[in-house]
Amino acid sequence: xxxxxxxxxxxxxxxxxxxxxxxxxxxxxxxxxxxxxxxxxxxxxxxxxxxxxxxxxxxxxxxxxxxxxxxxxxxxxxxxxxxxxxxxxxxxxxxxxxxxxxxxxxxxxxxxxxxxxxxxxxxxxxxxxxxxxxxxxxxxxxxxxxxxxxxxxxxxxxxxxxxxxxxxxxxxxxxxxxxxxxxxxxxxxxxxxxxxxxxxxxxxxxxxxxxxxxxxxxxxxxxxxxxxxxxxxxxxxxxxxxxxxxxxxxxxxxxxxxxxxxxxxxxxxxxxxxxxxxxxxxxxxxxxxxxxxxxxxxxxxxxxxxxxxxxxxxxxxxxxxxxxxxxxxxxxxxxxxxxxxxxxxxxxxxxxxxxxxxxxxxxxxxxxxxxxxxxxxxxxxxxxxxxxxxxxxxxxxxxxxxxx
Numbered sequence: 001x002x003x004x005x006x007x008x009x010x011x012x013x014x015x016x017x018x019x020x021x022x023x024x025x026x027x028x029x030x031x032x033x034x035x036x037x038x039x040x041x042x043x044x045x046x047x048x049x050x051x052x053x054x055x056x057x058x059x060x061x062x063x064x065x066x067x068x069x070x071x072x073x074x075x076x077x078x079x080x081x082x083x084x085x086x087x088x089x090x091x092x093x094x095x096x097x098x099x100x101x102x103x104x105x106x107x108x109x110x111x112x113x114x115x116x117x118x119x120x121x122x123x124x125x126x127x128x129x130x131x132x133x134x135x136x137x138x139x140x141x142x143x144x145x146x147x148x149x150x151x152x153x154x155x156x157x158x159x160x161x162x163x164x165x166x167x168x169x170x171x172x173x174x175x176x177x178x179x180x181x182x183x184x185x186x187x188x189x190x191x192x193x194x195x196x197x198x199x200x201x202x203x204x205x206x207x208x209x210x211x212x213x214x215x216x217x218x219x220x221x222x223x224x225x226x227x228x229x230x231x232x233x234x235x236x237x238x239x240x241x242x243x244x245x246x247x248x249x250x251x252x253x254x255x256x257x258x259x260x261x262x263x264x265x266x267x268x269x270x271x272x273x274x275x276x277x278x279x280x281x282x283x284x285x286x287x288x289x290x291x292x293x294x295x296x297x298x299x300x301x302x303x304x305x306x307x308x309x310x311x312x313x314x315x316x317x318x319x320x321x322x323x324x325x326x327x328x329x330x331x332x333x334x335x336x337x338x339x340x341x342x343x344x345x346x347x348x349x350x351x352x353x354x355x356x357x358x359x360x361x362x363x364x365x366x367x368x369x370x371x372x373x374x375x376x377x378x379x380x381x382x383x384x385x386x387x388x389x390x391x392x393x394x395x396x397x398x399x400x401x402x403x404x
Contacts, residue, residue, distance in 0.1 A: 039306055040259070040306055040307075040308070040379055040381070041252060041260070041303075041308075042259070042260055042261070042308055042375055042379060043260075043261040043262075043307060043308070043310070044140065044260075044262045044263070044309075044310045045243065045245070045264065045265070045287075045291075045311045045312075046123075046126075046164075046262070046264035046265065046313070047264075047265050047269075047311065047313040048123070048265055049265075049267075049268035049269050049270030049272075049313070050119065050122075050270055050317060050329055050333075051313035051316070051317075051333065052270070052280060052317040052330075053313075053317070053334040054069075054316065054317065054319065055069075055072065055089060055276070055277075055317075055327075056088070056092070056284060057082070057086055057088060057089075057106055057334050058079055058086065058088070058089065059086055059350055060074070060075075060079055060087050061085035061086070062085070062353055064353035064354050065353055068321070069319075069320065069321045072276060072277060072325065072327065074087075078090050080092060080096040082096075083346075086106075086346070089280070089281060090281060091280075091281035091284035091285035092284050092287075092288040093285070093289075094288040094293070095287075095288040095338075096288075097292060098291070098338060098344075101344070102342075102343070102344035103338055103339060103340060103342055103344055104338050104344050105337045105344055105345060105347055105395075105397045106334050106335075106336055106345075106346050106347065107335045107347045107348045107370075107395065108346065108347070108348040108349055108351075109332045109334075109350055109362070110312070110334065110335045110364065110366045110367075110368040110370075110371060111316075111333065111362075111364025111366070111367075112125060112131040112364065112367060112368060112369075114132065115315065115332075115364070116315075117315070117329040117331075117359075119271070119314060123314040124165060126166075126312065126314050126368065127139065127164060128166075129142075129372055129387070129388050130388070130389055136168060137169060137170055138164065138165045138168045138169070139166060139387060140166045140169075141156065141166070141167050141168045141169030141170070141174070142170075143260065143387050144167075144171065144172045144174075144260055145172065146376075146386060147380065148172070150171070152172065153221065153257070154221050154224065154225075154256055154257055154258055155257060155258060156169060156172045156174040156259070156262075157175045157248075157261050158174050158175070158176045158261075159177065159178060159262075160176065160244075160262070160263055160266075161178045161266065164262055175225070175258075177225070178244075180226055180228075181226060181229065181230075224254075224256060228250050228251050228253075228254035229247060229250050229251075232249075232250035232253065232254070234246075234249070236296050236300060237289070238289060238290050238293035238294070238297075239288075239289025241286040241289075242290045242294075243263065243265055243286065243287060243290040244263040245263070245290045245291065245293065245294035246293065248261045248263070248294070249294055249298060252301070252303050252307065253297075253301040253303060259380075265286075265287065269283055272326050273322065273324065273327070274324045274325065275324070275326060276325060291309065291311070294309065295309075295339065295340075298339075299340070304339065304340040305340055305341060307339055308337055308338070308339040308341060308342065308375065308398075311336040312371075315329060315330055315332075315333060316331060316332055316333030316334075316362065317329065319361065319362060330362065331357070331362050331364060332351050332361075332362040332363070332364035332365065337371070337374070341379070341400060343397055343399055347397060348366040348370075348395070349365040349366070351363050367392060369388050369390070369392045370392045372384065372388060372392075373391075373392040374395045374397055377401075378394055378395075378397065378398045378402060379398055379401075379402060381402030381403065382404060383404050
Protein backbone atom coordinates (compact mmCIF):
# COMPACT_ATOMS: atom_id res chain seq x y z
CA UNK A 1 0.00 0.00 0.00
CA UNK A 2 1.35 3.39 -0.94
CA UNK A 3 1.81 5.70 2.01
CA UNK A 4 0.99 9.39 1.73
CA UNK A 5 3.13 11.83 3.65
CA UNK A 6 1.55 14.43 5.90
CA UNK A 7 2.70 17.24 3.61
CA UNK A 8 1.25 15.47 0.59
CA UNK A 9 -1.99 14.88 2.47
CA UNK A 10 -2.22 18.57 3.41
CA UNK A 11 -1.54 19.54 -0.19
CA UNK A 12 -4.38 17.31 -1.47
CA UNK A 13 -6.77 18.56 1.19
CA UNK A 14 -5.92 22.18 0.43
CA UNK A 15 -6.31 21.54 -3.30
CA UNK A 16 -9.74 19.98 -2.73
CA UNK A 17 -10.76 22.89 -0.55
CA UNK A 18 -9.52 25.32 -3.18
CA UNK A 19 -11.56 23.55 -5.87
CA UNK A 20 -14.64 23.66 -3.67
CA UNK A 21 -13.95 27.29 -2.92
CA UNK A 22 -13.55 28.15 -6.59
CA UNK A 23 -16.74 26.29 -7.36
CA UNK A 24 -18.61 28.25 -4.70
CA UNK A 25 -17.03 31.47 -5.93
CA UNK A 26 -18.04 30.69 -9.51
CA UNK A 27 -21.58 29.92 -8.39
CA UNK A 28 -21.71 33.13 -6.38
CA UNK A 29 -20.40 35.17 -9.31
CA UNK A 30 -22.96 33.57 -11.63
CA UNK A 31 -25.71 34.37 -9.16
CA UNK A 32 -24.48 37.96 -8.81
CA UNK A 33 -24.37 38.30 -12.61
CA UNK A 34 -27.92 36.94 -12.90
CA UNK A 35 -29.10 39.42 -10.27
CA UNK A 36 -27.47 42.27 -12.18
CA UNK A 37 -29.11 41.09 -15.40
CA UNK A 38 -32.52 41.06 -13.69
CA UNK A 39 -31.93 44.67 -12.59
CA UNK A 40 -31.27 46.06 -16.06
CA UNK A 41 -33.32 48.94 -17.45
CA UNK A 42 -34.16 49.87 -21.04
CA UNK A 43 -35.03 53.48 -21.91
CA UNK A 44 -36.44 54.33 -25.35
CA UNK A 45 -36.35 57.81 -26.87
CA UNK A 46 -38.44 58.43 -29.98
CA UNK A 47 -37.48 61.33 -32.27
CA UNK A 48 -40.93 62.03 -33.65
CA UNK A 49 -41.38 63.46 -37.12
CA UNK A 50 -38.80 61.46 -39.08
CA UNK A 51 -35.27 62.52 -38.20
CA UNK A 52 -32.89 63.04 -41.13
CA UNK A 53 -30.34 60.32 -40.48
CA UNK A 54 -28.08 61.39 -43.35
CA UNK A 55 -27.59 64.80 -41.75
CA UNK A 56 -27.25 63.27 -38.28
CA UNK A 57 -24.52 60.71 -38.96
CA UNK A 58 -23.09 62.22 -42.13
CA UNK A 59 -21.32 60.03 -44.75
CA UNK A 60 -18.95 62.80 -45.77
CA UNK A 61 -16.66 60.25 -47.40
CA UNK A 62 -19.24 59.59 -50.15
CA UNK A 63 -19.35 62.19 -52.93
CA UNK A 64 -22.90 61.08 -53.74
CA UNK A 65 -24.05 62.68 -50.50
CA UNK A 66 -22.93 66.14 -51.65
CA UNK A 67 -24.26 65.61 -55.19
CA UNK A 68 -27.71 64.85 -53.77
CA UNK A 69 -27.51 67.69 -51.27
CA UNK A 70 -25.49 70.56 -52.77
CA UNK A 71 -27.00 73.09 -50.32
CA UNK A 72 -27.98 70.93 -47.34
CA UNK A 73 -24.89 68.75 -47.28
CA UNK A 74 -22.77 69.51 -44.21
CA UNK A 75 -19.12 70.03 -45.11
CA UNK A 76 -16.39 67.91 -43.54
CA UNK A 77 -14.75 70.80 -41.70
CA UNK A 78 -18.05 71.54 -39.90
CA UNK A 79 -18.60 67.96 -38.78
CA UNK A 80 -17.60 66.26 -35.56
CA UNK A 81 -15.31 63.61 -37.00
CA UNK A 82 -16.03 59.97 -36.17
CA UNK A 83 -13.66 58.30 -38.65
CA UNK A 84 -12.50 58.62 -42.26
CA UNK A 85 -16.04 58.25 -43.62
CA UNK A 86 -18.58 59.46 -41.05
CA UNK A 87 -18.98 62.62 -39.01
CA UNK A 88 -21.65 63.79 -36.60
CA UNK A 89 -23.84 66.82 -37.11
CA UNK A 90 -22.21 69.83 -35.38
CA UNK A 91 -25.17 69.98 -33.01
CA UNK A 92 -24.22 66.62 -31.47
CA UNK A 93 -21.29 67.68 -29.30
CA UNK A 94 -22.42 65.82 -26.21
CA UNK A 95 -23.19 62.67 -28.17
CA UNK A 96 -19.80 62.92 -29.89
CA UNK A 97 -18.07 62.95 -26.50
CA UNK A 98 -19.92 59.75 -25.62
CA UNK A 99 -18.87 58.30 -28.98
CA UNK A 100 -15.24 59.01 -28.16
CA UNK A 101 -15.77 57.24 -24.82
CA UNK A 102 -17.04 54.16 -26.69
CA UNK A 103 -20.60 54.46 -25.38
CA UNK A 104 -22.47 54.92 -28.67
CA UNK A 105 -23.41 52.16 -31.13
CA UNK A 106 -24.79 53.46 -34.44
CA UNK A 107 -26.81 50.96 -36.48
CA UNK A 108 -27.16 51.95 -40.13
CA UNK A 109 -29.86 51.41 -42.74
CA UNK A 110 -32.72 50.51 -40.37
CA UNK A 111 -36.15 50.08 -41.91
CA UNK A 112 -38.66 47.48 -43.11
CA UNK A 113 -40.18 46.02 -46.28
CA UNK A 114 -42.73 48.09 -48.22
CA UNK A 115 -42.07 51.28 -46.26
CA UNK A 116 -44.86 53.71 -45.46
CA UNK A 117 -44.27 57.44 -45.89
CA UNK A 118 -47.12 58.26 -43.52
CA UNK A 119 -46.14 59.37 -40.02
CA UNK A 120 -49.23 57.67 -38.59
CA UNK A 121 -48.67 54.31 -40.26
CA UNK A 122 -44.91 54.12 -39.94
CA UNK A 123 -44.79 55.06 -36.27
CA UNK A 124 -47.47 52.45 -35.59
CA UNK A 125 -45.22 49.82 -37.19
CA UNK A 126 -42.23 50.87 -35.10
CA UNK A 127 -44.30 51.06 -31.90
CA UNK A 128 -45.87 47.63 -32.36
CA UNK A 129 -42.79 46.00 -33.91
CA UNK A 130 -44.98 44.24 -36.49
CA UNK A 131 -45.02 46.20 -39.78
CA UNK A 132 -48.15 45.85 -41.94
CA UNK A 133 -49.83 43.51 -39.46
CA UNK A 134 -51.26 45.66 -36.71
CA UNK A 135 -51.43 44.73 -33.05
CA UNK A 136 -53.30 46.08 -30.05
CA UNK A 137 -50.18 45.73 -27.90
CA UNK A 138 -46.87 47.53 -28.35
CA UNK A 139 -43.45 45.93 -28.45
CA UNK A 140 -42.53 47.49 -25.11
CA UNK A 141 -45.78 46.26 -23.62
CA UNK A 142 -45.12 42.73 -24.86
CA UNK A 143 -41.56 42.98 -23.56
CA UNK A 144 -42.92 43.92 -20.12
CA UNK A 145 -45.19 40.87 -20.25
CA UNK A 146 -42.22 38.66 -21.15
CA UNK A 147 -40.16 40.05 -18.29
CA UNK A 148 -42.98 39.43 -15.82
CA UNK A 149 -46.09 37.41 -16.56
CA UNK A 150 -47.71 38.81 -13.41
CA UNK A 151 -48.74 42.42 -12.97
CA UNK A 152 -46.16 44.54 -11.15
CA UNK A 153 -46.94 48.14 -10.18
CA UNK A 154 -44.81 50.83 -11.82
CA UNK A 155 -42.99 48.28 -13.98
CA UNK A 156 -43.62 50.14 -17.26
CA UNK A 157 -43.54 53.96 -17.48
CA UNK A 158 -44.40 56.26 -20.38
CA UNK A 159 -43.50 59.93 -19.81
CA UNK A 160 -45.47 61.84 -22.42
CA UNK A 161 -48.59 63.92 -23.00
CA UNK A 162 -50.51 60.82 -24.12
CA UNK A 163 -49.99 57.08 -23.95
CA UNK A 164 -47.92 55.57 -26.75
CA UNK A 165 -49.07 52.44 -28.53
CA UNK A 166 -45.58 51.09 -27.77
CA UNK A 167 -46.46 50.55 -24.09
CA UNK A 168 -49.87 48.91 -24.53
CA UNK A 169 -49.62 45.71 -22.52
CA UNK A 170 -51.86 42.74 -21.86
CA UNK A 171 -50.58 42.28 -18.29
CA UNK A 172 -49.09 45.58 -17.15
CA UNK A 173 -50.96 48.86 -16.85
CA UNK A 174 -48.38 51.48 -17.88
CA UNK A 175 -47.92 54.55 -15.74
CA UNK A 176 -48.39 57.52 -18.11
CA UNK A 177 -47.84 61.19 -17.26
CA UNK A 178 -45.95 64.22 -18.48
CA UNK A 179 -45.67 66.22 -15.26
CA UNK A 180 -44.83 64.24 -12.11
CA UNK A 181 -45.75 67.20 -9.90
CA UNK A 182 -49.34 67.24 -11.14
CA UNK A 183 -49.31 63.59 -12.23
CA UNK A 184 -51.39 64.29 -15.29
CA UNK A 185 -51.15 64.11 -19.02
CA UNK A 186 -52.56 66.63 -21.48
CA UNK A 187 -55.11 66.03 -24.20
CA UNK A 188 -57.40 68.94 -25.12
CA UNK A 189 -57.48 69.69 -21.39
CA UNK A 190 -55.42 68.39 -18.46
CA UNK A 191 -56.45 64.83 -17.65
CA UNK A 192 -55.79 63.78 -14.07
CA UNK A 193 -54.27 60.35 -13.64
CA UNK A 194 -55.62 59.86 -10.10
CA UNK A 195 -59.29 59.70 -9.18
CA UNK A 196 -60.42 62.10 -6.44
CA UNK A 197 -63.18 59.75 -5.29
CA UNK A 198 -62.68 57.24 -2.51
CA UNK A 199 -62.21 53.60 -3.37
CA UNK A 200 -65.47 51.67 -3.57
CA UNK A 201 -66.07 49.09 -0.87
CA UNK A 202 -68.09 46.90 -3.22
CA UNK A 203 -67.82 46.43 -6.96
CA UNK A 204 -70.67 46.53 -9.44
CA UNK A 205 -68.90 44.16 -11.85
CA UNK A 206 -65.50 42.93 -12.98
CA UNK A 207 -64.87 46.07 -15.04
CA UNK A 208 -65.60 48.25 -12.02
CA UNK A 209 -63.13 46.26 -9.95
CA UNK A 210 -60.49 46.49 -12.71
CA UNK A 211 -60.84 50.27 -12.99
CA UNK A 212 -60.76 50.62 -9.21
CA UNK A 213 -57.49 48.67 -9.13
CA UNK A 214 -56.03 51.01 -11.76
CA UNK A 215 -57.13 54.04 -9.72
CA UNK A 216 -55.54 52.61 -6.58
CA UNK A 217 -52.34 51.90 -8.51
CA UNK A 218 -52.32 55.44 -9.89
CA UNK A 219 -52.69 56.92 -6.40
CA UNK A 220 -49.78 54.87 -5.13
CA UNK A 221 -47.67 55.66 -8.21
CA UNK A 222 -48.35 59.40 -8.00
CA UNK A 223 -46.95 59.55 -4.49
CA UNK A 224 -43.85 57.56 -5.43
CA UNK A 225 -43.01 59.49 -8.59
CA UNK A 226 -43.74 62.88 -7.06
CA UNK A 227 -41.52 62.13 -4.08
CA UNK A 228 -38.71 60.87 -6.32
CA UNK A 229 -38.87 63.99 -8.50
CA UNK A 230 -39.15 66.47 -5.63
CA UNK A 231 -36.25 64.94 -3.72
CA UNK A 232 -33.92 64.66 -6.70
CA UNK A 233 -31.01 67.07 -6.83
CA UNK A 234 -28.29 67.07 -9.47
CA UNK A 235 -25.68 69.47 -10.78
CA UNK A 236 -25.50 67.69 -14.14
CA UNK A 237 -26.49 69.90 -17.06
CA UNK A 238 -29.15 68.42 -19.36
CA UNK A 239 -29.29 71.46 -21.61
CA UNK A 240 -32.35 73.60 -22.18
CA UNK A 241 -34.68 70.73 -23.14
CA UNK A 242 -34.01 67.49 -21.24
CA UNK A 243 -36.62 65.44 -23.20
CA UNK A 244 -37.78 63.90 -19.89
CA UNK A 245 -34.46 62.11 -19.41
CA UNK A 246 -33.81 64.07 -16.23
CA UNK A 247 -37.07 62.71 -14.79
CA UNK A 248 -36.12 59.16 -15.75
CA UNK A 249 -32.73 59.57 -14.09
CA UNK A 250 -34.46 60.76 -10.91
CA UNK A 251 -36.78 57.76 -10.88
CA UNK A 252 -33.93 55.32 -11.46
CA UNK A 253 -31.86 56.89 -8.68
CA UNK A 254 -34.79 56.67 -6.26
CA UNK A 255 -34.92 52.88 -6.60
CA UNK A 256 -38.32 52.58 -8.28
CA UNK A 257 -38.97 49.09 -9.71
CA UNK A 258 -39.46 50.33 -13.27
CA UNK A 259 -37.60 48.25 -15.88
CA UNK A 260 -38.89 49.98 -19.02
CA UNK A 261 -39.20 53.70 -19.80
CA UNK A 262 -40.56 55.26 -22.98
CA UNK A 263 -40.51 58.94 -23.96
CA UNK A 264 -40.45 61.02 -27.13
CA UNK A 265 -39.43 64.37 -28.54
CA UNK A 266 -42.78 66.19 -28.90
CA UNK A 267 -44.79 67.78 -31.68
CA UNK A 268 -43.43 65.89 -34.70
CA UNK A 269 -40.50 68.28 -34.46
CA UNK A 270 -38.15 66.37 -36.79
CA UNK A 271 -40.46 66.76 -39.81
CA UNK A 272 -37.98 69.12 -41.49
CA UNK A 273 -39.48 69.91 -44.90
CA UNK A 274 -38.40 73.56 -44.93
CA UNK A 275 -35.12 75.37 -44.09
CA UNK A 276 -33.80 72.25 -42.44
CA UNK A 277 -30.18 73.02 -41.58
CA UNK A 278 -30.51 75.50 -38.67
CA UNK A 279 -33.68 73.88 -37.28
CA UNK A 280 -32.29 70.36 -37.45
CA UNK A 281 -28.99 71.29 -35.83
CA UNK A 282 -30.80 73.03 -32.98
CA UNK A 283 -33.11 70.03 -32.42
CA UNK A 284 -30.14 67.66 -32.41
CA UNK A 285 -28.31 69.86 -29.91
CA UNK A 286 -31.26 69.57 -27.52
CA UNK A 287 -31.28 65.78 -27.86
CA UNK A 288 -27.50 65.51 -27.62
CA UNK A 289 -27.23 67.66 -24.49
CA UNK A 290 -30.05 65.72 -22.84
CA UNK A 291 -28.51 62.33 -23.64
CA UNK A 292 -25.06 63.42 -22.47
CA UNK A 293 -26.52 64.75 -19.23
CA UNK A 294 -28.51 61.54 -18.74
CA UNK A 295 -25.47 59.29 -19.16
CA UNK A 296 -23.31 61.42 -16.88
CA UNK A 297 -26.06 61.60 -14.26
CA UNK A 298 -26.35 57.80 -14.31
CA UNK A 299 -22.60 57.61 -13.77
CA UNK A 300 -22.87 60.03 -10.86
CA UNK A 301 -25.54 57.95 -9.11
CA UNK A 302 -23.84 54.62 -9.82
CA UNK A 303 -26.53 53.36 -12.20
CA UNK A 304 -24.72 53.56 -15.52
CA UNK A 305 -24.11 49.82 -15.77
CA UNK A 306 -27.85 49.14 -15.35
CA UNK A 307 -29.22 51.32 -18.16
CA UNK A 308 -29.19 51.32 -21.95
CA UNK A 309 -30.83 54.02 -24.07
CA UNK A 310 -32.34 53.17 -27.49
CA UNK A 311 -32.92 56.09 -29.89
CA UNK A 312 -34.97 55.86 -33.10
CA UNK A 313 -37.26 57.77 -35.47
CA UNK A 314 -40.16 56.46 -37.57
CA UNK A 315 -38.33 56.99 -40.87
CA UNK A 316 -35.46 58.92 -42.39
CA UNK A 317 -35.62 61.55 -45.13
CA UNK A 318 -35.37 61.40 -48.90
CA UNK A 319 -31.80 61.43 -50.19
CA UNK A 320 -32.05 64.52 -52.48
CA UNK A 321 -32.82 67.88 -50.91
CA UNK A 322 -36.07 69.57 -51.97
CA UNK A 323 -36.59 73.03 -53.50
CA UNK A 324 -37.31 74.72 -50.17
CA UNK A 325 -34.09 73.77 -48.43
CA UNK A 326 -35.53 70.79 -46.63
CA UNK A 327 -35.98 67.05 -47.03
CA UNK A 328 -39.12 65.00 -47.57
CA UNK A 329 -40.32 61.77 -45.98
CA UNK A 330 -37.93 58.91 -46.61
CA UNK A 331 -37.21 55.35 -45.55
CA UNK A 332 -34.12 53.82 -43.95
CA UNK A 333 -32.49 55.54 -41.00
CA UNK A 334 -29.92 55.02 -38.28
CA UNK A 335 -30.71 53.86 -34.75
CA UNK A 336 -28.53 54.12 -31.66
CA UNK A 337 -27.90 52.15 -28.51
CA UNK A 338 -26.12 54.21 -25.86
CA UNK A 339 -24.65 53.37 -22.48
CA UNK A 340 -21.65 52.06 -20.57
CA UNK A 341 -22.56 48.46 -21.45
CA UNK A 342 -22.39 49.17 -25.19
CA UNK A 343 -19.47 48.37 -27.47
CA UNK A 344 -19.37 51.62 -29.38
CA UNK A 345 -18.96 51.68 -33.15
CA UNK A 346 -20.76 51.23 -36.45
CA UNK A 347 -23.10 48.29 -37.06
CA UNK A 348 -25.03 47.29 -40.14
CA UNK A 349 -24.40 48.73 -43.59
CA UNK A 350 -25.12 52.22 -44.87
CA UNK A 351 -27.44 51.85 -47.89
CA UNK A 352 -26.21 53.01 -51.28
CA UNK A 353 -26.79 56.71 -51.92
CA UNK A 354 -27.11 56.10 -55.66
CA UNK A 355 -29.09 52.86 -55.89
CA UNK A 356 -32.42 54.23 -54.69
CA UNK A 357 -36.08 53.28 -55.04
CA UNK A 358 -38.50 54.93 -57.43
CA UNK A 359 -38.99 57.87 -55.03
CA UNK A 360 -35.25 58.53 -54.54
CA UNK A 361 -35.22 56.85 -51.15
CA UNK A 362 -32.74 54.51 -49.52
CA UNK A 363 -33.18 50.75 -49.73
CA UNK A 364 -32.98 49.55 -46.14
CA UNK A 365 -30.19 47.15 -45.21
CA UNK A 366 -31.16 46.37 -41.58
CA UNK A 367 -34.58 45.28 -40.36
CA UNK A 368 -35.20 47.59 -37.39
CA UNK A 369 -36.42 44.60 -35.40
CA UNK A 370 -32.84 43.31 -35.31
CA UNK A 371 -32.03 46.26 -33.05
CA UNK A 372 -35.11 45.60 -30.91
CA UNK A 373 -34.14 41.92 -30.71
CA UNK A 374 -30.60 42.87 -29.66
CA UNK A 375 -31.90 45.07 -26.84
CA UNK A 376 -34.50 42.50 -25.76
CA UNK A 377 -32.21 39.47 -25.68
CA UNK A 378 -28.69 40.78 -25.21
CA UNK A 379 -29.61 43.48 -22.70
CA UNK A 380 -32.90 42.54 -21.03
CA UNK A 381 -32.28 38.80 -21.12
CA UNK A 382 -35.54 37.40 -22.51
CA UNK A 383 -36.41 35.77 -25.81
CA UNK A 384 -37.36 38.23 -28.53
CA UNK A 385 -39.28 35.83 -30.79
CA UNK A 386 -42.52 36.11 -28.83
CA UNK A 387 -42.18 39.87 -28.38
CA UNK A 388 -41.46 40.52 -32.07
CA UNK A 389 -43.45 37.59 -33.46
CA UNK A 390 -40.44 36.30 -35.33
CA UNK A 391 -36.73 35.61 -35.04
CA UNK A 392 -34.17 38.25 -35.93
CA UNK A 393 -30.39 38.14 -35.96
CA UNK A 394 -28.77 40.07 -33.12
CA UNK A 395 -25.83 42.47 -33.24
CA UNK A 396 -22.83 41.90 -30.94
CA UNK A 397 -23.29 45.30 -29.32
CA UNK A 398 -23.11 44.60 -25.59
CA UNK A 399 -19.99 43.95 -23.53
CA UNK A 400 -21.81 41.51 -21.22
CA UNK A 401 -24.74 40.03 -23.13
CA UNK A 402 -27.48 38.42 -21.09
CA UNK A 403 -28.11 34.69 -21.27
CA UNK A 404 -31.54 33.80 -22.70
